[in-house]
Amino acid sequence: xxxxxxxxxxxxxxxxxxxxxxxxxxxxxxxxxxxxxxxxxxxxxxxxxxxxxxxxxxxxxxxxxxxxxxxxxxxxxxxxxxxxxxxxxxxxxxxxxxxxxxxxxxxxxxxxxxxxxxxxxxxxxxxxxxxxxxxxxxxxxxxxxxxxxxxxxxxxxxxxxxxxxxxxxxxxxxxxxxxxxxxxxxxxxxxxxxxxxxxxxxxxxxxxxxxxxxxxxxxxxxxxxxxxxxxxxxxxxxxxxxxxxxxxxxxxxxxxxxxxxxxxxxxxxxxxxxxxxxxxxxxxxxxxxxxxxxxxxxxxxxxxxxxxxxxxxxxxxxxxxxxxxxxxxxxxxxxxxxxxxxxxxxxxxxxxxxxxxxxxxxxxxxxxxxxxxxxxxxxxxxxxxxxxxxxxxxxxxxxxxxxxxxxxxxxxxxxxxxxxxxxxxxxxxxxxxxxxxxxxxxxxxxxxxxxxxxxxxxxxxxxxxxxxxxxxxxxxxxxxxxxxxxxxxxxxxxxxxxxxxxxxxxxxxxxxxxxxxxxxxxxxxxxxxxxxxxxxxxxxxxxxxxxxxxxxxxxxxxxxxxxxxxxxxxxxxxxxxxxxxxxxxxxxxxxxxxxxxxxxxxxxxxxxxxxxxxxxxxxxxxxxxxxxxxxxxxxxxxxxxxxxxxxxxxxxxxxxxxxxxxxxxxxxxxxxxxxxxxxxxxxxxxxxxxxxxxxxxxxxxxxxxxxxxxxxxxxxxxxxxxxxxxxxxxxxxxxxxxxxxxxxxxxxxxxxxxxxxxxxxxxxxxxxxxxxxxxxxxxxxxxxxxxxxxxxxxxxxxxxx
Numbered sequence: 001x002x003x004x005x006x007x008x009x010x011x012x013x014x015x016x017x018x019x020x021x022x023x024x025x026x027x028x029x030x031x032x033x034x035x036x037x038x039x040x041x042x043x044x045x046x047x048x049x050x051x052x053x054x055x056x057x058x059x060x061x062x063x064x065x066x067x068x069x070x071x072x073x074x075x076x077x078x079x080x081x082x083x084x085x086x087x088x089x090x091x092x093x094x095x096x097x098x099x100x101x102x103x104x105x106x107x108x109x110x111x112x113x114x115x116x117x118x119x120x121x122x123x124x125x126x127x128x129x130x131x132x133x134x135x136x137x138x139x140x141x142x143x144x145x146x147x148x149x150x151x152x153x154x155x156x157x158x159x160x161x162x163x164x165x166x167x168x169x170x171x172x173x174x175x176x177x178x179x180x181x182x183x184x185x186x187x188x189x190x191x192x193x194x195x196x197x198x199x200x201x202x203x204x205x206x207x208x209x210x211x212x213x214x215x216x217x218x219x220x221x222x223x224x225x226x227x228x229x230x231x232x233x234x235x236x237x238x239x240x241x242x243x244x245x246x247x248x249x250x251x252x253x254x255x256x257x258x259x260x261x262x263x264x265x266x267x268x269x270x271x272x273x274x275x276x277x278x279x280x281x282x283x284x285x286x287x288x289x290x291x292x293x294x295x296x297x298x299x300x301x302x303x304x305x306x307x308x309x310x311x312x313x314x315x316x317x318x319x320x321x322x323x324x325x326x327x328x329x330x331x332x333x334x335x336x337x338x339x340x341x342x343x344x345x346x347x348x349x350x351x352x353x354x355x356x357x358x359x360x361x362x363x364x365x366x367x368x369x370x371x372x373x374x375x376x377x378x379x380x381x382x383x384x385x386x387x388x389x390x391x392x393x394x395x396x397x398x399x400x401x402x403x404x405x406x407x408x409x410x411x412x413x414x415x416x417x418x419x420x421x422x423x424x425x426x427x428x429x430x431x432x433x434x435x436x437x438x439x440x441x442x443x444x445x446x447x448x449x450x451x452x453x454x455x456x457x458x459x460x461x462x463x464x465x466x467x468x469x470x471x472x473x474x475x476x477x478x479x480x481x482x483x484x485x486x487x488x489x490x491x492x493x494x495x496x497x498x499x500x501x502x503x504x505x506x507x508x509x510x511x512x513x514x515x516x517x518x519x520x521x522x523x524x525x526x527x528x529x530x531x532x533x534x535x536x537x538x539x540x541x542x543x544x545x546x547x548x549x550x551x552x553x554x555x556x557x558x559x560x561x562x563x564x565x566x567x568x569x570x571x572x573x574x575x576x577x578x579x580x581x582x583x584x585x586x587x588x589x590x591x592x593x594x595x596x597x598x599x600x601x602x603x604x605x606x607x608x609x610x611x612x613x614x615x616x617x618x619x620x621x622x623x624x625x626x627x628x629x630x631x632x633x634x635x636x637x638x639x640x641x642x643x644x645x646x647x648x649x650x651x652x653x654x655x656x657x658x659x660x661x662x663x664x665x666x667x668x669x670x671x672x673x674x675x676x677x678x679x680x681x682x683x684x685x686x687x688x689x690x691x692x693x694x695x696x697x698x699x700x701x702x703x704x705x706x707x708x709x710x711x712x713x714x715x716x717x718x719x720x721x722x723x724x725x726x727x728x729x730x731x732x733x734x735x736x737x738x739x740x741x742x743x744x745x746x747x748x749x750x751x752x753x754x755x756x757x758x759x760x761x762x763x764x765x766x767x768x769x770x771x772x773x774x775x776x777x778x779x780x781x782x783x784x785x786x787x788x789x790x791x792x793x794x795x796x797x798x799x800x801x
Contacts, residue, residue, distance in 0.1 A: 002026060002659045009320050014114040014328055014657070019102060025051020025665030030656060031114050031121050032332075032351035032668070033143040036340030036378070038151060038267050039350020040089055042112070042121060045139050045155065046100055047090040051665055053176050055087045056350040058343045060269045061357060061412045062194045063215040066419040074399055076419060080412040082346070082357025083194050086174040086209055086222035088265040091155050093137065094167040098129040100137070105129045116331045117309065119145060119301040126160075134160035146300040147292070148339040149285035151265040154294055159253035166253050170263055172209050172222050172245040195220075197242035199275060207238050207245035208282060210275065220269035223282040225290060227262040234259075264289040308334055310710070311717060312374035314680055317706035319646075325653035326680060329673030333370055336670055337378035342385045344412060345670065352667020358410040358417060361430040362671035364437035366627065370674045372437075373681075373711045376445045383441060386434055387454035389414030390461060393431075397465055400425070404464030407431050422491040422580070426484040428469060431462040432502035436600065439509045443692050446714035452520065456513050460524055463510035463534050466503045470537060478540040485555065486627070487593035489574070489583040493555035495542045498597040501604055504538035511535050543604075551616045552609065554594040564588035564620070566773045573624035588773075589621040591628035595635050602638075602688050611639040611766040618770035626655055629778065630675025630683075637683040637699065640765030646701035647778035649679035660779055681709050685720060686744075695742040696729075698722035699763055713739065718750070722760065730755040 002023060007030075008015055016027055028051050031042025041054035061080040068075060093100035102110065102125070109126040125137045136158045144150040157166055175193045195211035198219060202208070208223040226247055228234060234251040251259055266285035270278055289297065312330055316323040336349030344359035345367055363382060371379035386407065392414040393405035400406055408416035409424035418424025438455040442448060451459075470480040480503060485496035511531040514521035521531075544553035553559050564586045571577040574588065595617050598605050605613070614635050623629060633648035653676035656664045681687050684707055686697030694713050700706075700722060708721045716734030718741075720727060731739050731750040739750045744761035772778075 002657060002664075004321075007657065009324050011320065011323055012116050012327065014116070014324070016112045019107065019110045021049065023659075024049060026659050027112070028052060028054070029351050029664050029666070029668050031112060032335075032349070033119075033121055033141060033151075034332075034335040034350040035143045035145050035148060036335065036337045036343070036345070036350070037148050038143050039335075040141070040143060040151060041352065042114075043089055044102065045089065045091045045123065045137075045153075046093060047087070047173075048101065049103060052179060052352060053084065053087060054352060055085050055089065056082055056353075056357065057085050057220060057267055057269050058340055058346075058350060059412055060085060060213075060218055060220060061216055062213045066417070068419065072421075074425070075421065076416045078415070079356065079417045079419070080216075080358070080415070082353055082412065083213060084176060084178060084353070085195070085220055085267070085269075086172050086211065087176055088151060088172050088222055088224055088263070088267075089141070089153070090169075090171040090173060091139070091153065091261070091263065092169040092171070093135075093157060094169075095127075095129045095133050095135055095164050096131060098131055098133070100127060100129075100135070102127070108134075114328075116327050117302065117305055118298070119143075119305050119331075120298070133162065133164045135164065135166075136160060142297060142301055143335075144289075144297055144301065145304040145334075145338050147285065147288055147297070148341070149266045149268050149282070150289045150297070151267070152289060152294060152297050153263040153265075154260070155263065156258055156260045157253070158258045159255050161255055163252060163254050166251055166259055168249040168259070168261060170224065170226060170247045170249070170261065172207060172224055174209055174211055174222075174243040195243075199279070200240040200242060200245065201279075202238045202240045202245060204238060205236060205247055206286070207240050207247065208279065209240065209243070209245050210279065216271075218269055218271050219273075219275065219278060220267070221278045221282040223266045223286050225264045225286045227264075227290070227294070229260040231257050262294045304338075305334075308375060311712055313710055314677060315706070315708040316680065316704060317708075318704045322650060322653050322676070322680070325657055326676045328657060329653060329676040330370070330374070332668055333367060333670060333674050333677075334375060334378070337367070337371055337375070337382060340378070340385070341381050342388060343381075344385055345382050346412075347670055348667030349670050352665070354663065354666030355410070356417070357412055359412065360410050360671075361427070361433045362627065364430075364433045366630070366671035366678065367674045368437045369440065370677045372441050372444045373713075376441070376447075376712060379437075379441055380445075380447070380450050383438055383450060384454060386437075387458050390454075390458060394461060397461075402465055403468035404466075405431065405458070405461035406465055407434055407462075423484055423488040426482060426492050427486075427488075428465070428480075428483050429485060429496075429499045429502050431465055432499070432506040435459055435462045435506040435509060436502065439505075440689060443689060444694075444713060448516070451513060452517055456517050456520055457524055459506070459510040459513045460521070460526055463507050466507055467530075467533060467537060470503065470541075472537070472540065476540055477542045478537045479542050485593045486591055486596055487554065487589045488625075489580075489586075489588055489590040490555060490558065490593070491580070491584055493558075495544050495556040496593070497543055497552055497554060498593050498600075500541045500543060501597050501601045504541040505601065507534040507538040511538075549612075549616070550609075551612050552594055552605075554589070554617070558587065559616075561585055561587045564773075570773075570775050572622060572776070574622060575624060587620050589617060591623060591625035592617075592621065592631035592635075595621075596631045598638075599631055599634050599682065601690055603691050607639075608766060610635065614639050614641070615767050615770045618772055620773065622773055622776050626652075626661060626669040626672040627675070629655075630672065630679045633675075633679035634683040637701075638686070638763070639767075640763040641769045642684075642699065642701040644769050644778070645679070645683055646703060647780040649676065649683060650780035651778045652676050652679050654779070658779075680707060681711075685709060685722065687711075693740075693742050694718075695745075696720060696727075697744045697763075698727045698760055700724055724760065726757050726759050728755050728757045 637645035
């Protein structure tokens with residue numbers, strides 16, 4: 001586990017105070033830089049040692065076979081895997097003839113800092129070579145948020161105690177050796193040397209390598225150029241091979257003298273453009289970077305982030321750990337999306353190869369709500385990507401014998417890549433999640449243009465899917481059978497409440513969108529009779545409810561399933577230790593499902609129903625998914641369990657900064673990082689928008705003195721500042737200087753003339769705080785309990801806890 005000693009708690013940066021080889025892969029993920037188009041892991045400049053080297057281009061992938069023990073009709077035949085592309089981060093240093101390697105000589109001091117306001121990663125190292133020569137190295141790198149194709153690195157070497165000869169080797173390296181990523185030899189064969197050389201070129205301080213994937217046929221270019229500053233004589237040379245380009249710089253440094261190199265990198269890829277066109281694109285990007293210069297790139301990066309934080313920052317007084325974590329999460333969410341520009345936002349962003357680089361429903365369900373309120377242009381781009389894959393989704397629906405469009409459970413390009421159909425194909429709710437994201441964007445931004453351009457057709461085709469997937473029984477009740485909700489431990493069931501409510505929402509908003517755009521709807525073949533059937537289905541959707549227990553059933557019959565024996569089966573995650581044949585018919589829940597329905601479709605439940613449902617499902621949810629803690633935080637806060645909500649918010653926020661799931665090495669969890677914002681803003685801020693009005697109802701846990709957050713709503717910028725006693729709404733600007741919101745269930749008009757302060761409505765819980773399955777209490781709760789025990793009884797007793 002990553003500790004606060006190694007990574008101190010600081011409000012605007014993540015700083016590594018010492019180099020821990022056991023945490024190398026995790027720190028590479030934490031220190032990743034990206035702009036949504038390019039992603040580079042936080043590897044050491046010299047390339048070694050490393051956990052997982054990684055340089056990624058969004059949606060640049062290779063095709064691989066999907067293994068099946070027994071195939072079936074409609075099973076996807078090919079998967080897609082993100083490719084580690086040409087690495088331009090490498091700058092090797094030799095002091096006299098000794099290579100700078102942190103494993104040799106003496107590393108006197110080493111520190112790395114991710115600056116969340118500057119958008120840079122800075123490394124400071126003081127090293128004594130095995131021969132006794134000392135140097136200091138300061139490197140700073142950025143992936144430009146303003147110049148989409150550009151990465152830049154400033155690398156400075158200073159001689160400390162005596163004269164030394166310094167050699168730098170700045171490289172582009174393709175087909176790096178990677179750790180084994182799959183036990184399937186067919187997959188390993190695809191990922192071993194995935195790039196074939198197309199062209200290489202060099203001149204003085206500039207070089208370019210072009211490659212093509214062997215099966216998917218995508219072509220990419222990586223180019224580098226350098227600025228070199230050094231007192232006295234310097235020599236340099238550049239050479240290339242099919243998988244390597246190298247610029248070598250040699251000089252002598254007396255004590256106190258410095259060699260400074262600025263390395264500019266440019267990346268581009270295409271499935272359509274010619275070799276000359278792609279080459280010229282990379283050259284143009286390099287030229288633009290050199291024109292801006294290092295300081296110009298730094299200034300533009302800071303300006304971009306200043307604008308983002310002005311509309312997105314969340315301030316947490318009283319909890320510095322969560323304060324750091326929520327900003328860290330927002331920073332990485334922005335990095336994953338800022339310049340994606342009609343490409344996917346993968347589940348790991350561009351921070352690692354986890355999940356094969358695939359995008360899931362996580363994007364629309366967890367990431368886009370944050371972006372819609374803070375960086376709506378990035379949300380719009382992500383929605384345009386989904387719309388661009390509509391034809392593939394329609395083909396998938398036809399393959400499954402359904403009308404409309406069936407969007408994939410996991411994908412890069414748009415084809416279904418999940419080989420496990422009960423959790424993949426059967427999770428049809430992804431279609432309604434996408435529809436919800438389009439509708440939320442329209443409501444929150446007030447921008448109807450996206451709906452007219454591409455959203456309407458997505459809403460129509462997803463509505464058609466639901467109409468063909470569901471059916472009316474002889475009593476006129478509408479059912480959806482054979483589906484899997486968010487809880488993948490309860491699969492292929494009837495009438496999942498989350499799915500049915502989301503499907504009904506999809507059907508209604510599609511019908512309303514057709515009313516707003518009648519001519520375009522008619523051009524897409526929609527009739528008034530068809531929209532009437534959508535409304536009929538939505539109004540008749542079956543929502544299972546157990547009258548005896550007074551709770552909603554997650555799916556039909558769920559409350560009659562066998563109870564899971566939590567005393568005997570407690571090795572988590574359960575999916576790696578228990579067969580699905582035992583999980584599916586039991587009351588054990590992987591992640592929030594019915595509870596998520598209560599957040600996203602809040603108006604469909606009464607306060608008493610929410611309280612009883614939270615109480616029932618808390619006791620059965622094991623959180624074997626990173627998507628769960630933020631939702632449980634939101635709903636525990638709504639029903640008045642504020643301290644439990646705080647514990648869940650902590651877990652969602654710290655999943656990667658503390659490596660709580662022990663898989664941060666493979667990349668960051670974008671949905672959970674977004675969930676930190678959701679836990680605070682939707683949980684303790686009470687934000688809801690499912691009734692097309694901005695609704696807020698703040699209440700804070702004891703440890704938080706104040707929560708301040710910023711939102712965008714229909715052209716307005718709003719700041720919300722909540723304490724335990726009151727909340728102040730400051731309308732910073734807006735089209736009319738006015739905004740009507742709902743505070744604690746009552747309408748409240750805000751103006752730009754002065755802030756509005758109103759009392760907080762305290763929500764008293766209807767039920768006592770619920771217990772969780774043994775050993776599945778929120779991480780924060782267990783940590784605090786251990787610390788208290790250590791203070792009371794000493795370290796040996798705490799270790800037993």
